[in-house]
Amino acid sequence: MKCRELMGILHTIGYEVSRKKGSHIQLRADGLPPVTVPNHTEIATGTLRKIISQIGMSKEQFVAVYQKCA
Template structure:
């Protein structure tokens, strides 16, 4: 079960992109105010990260779910 969004620290979009980059995600393209990242190895997941100053906790949980990583794994990367 996912933790409550209120239990998660807020991060800046560039911190999220940098952390996902450490996992092998690369910026594929940008569409409007969103970055589309693509995993460089199989299963080639795609993750959408909004280019907003602060990523809201619920949005971060959704990004982590798309990336297939846990909150703990993410926090080790930041």
């Protein structure tokens, strides 16, 4: 998955960029835990799984939001 796609999904569920530094972007949302996303062209599968886990979504929920955004 591309960083831009992931950022779009996170924005859809309420996350906003709080800080950019180097090759990472920190996001925050009211009532949700903060998350750090690597600002790389492609996000590694393991990193994506960890981000999904950090925001408290299941893979199925994440895929459903992804399909709505696409």
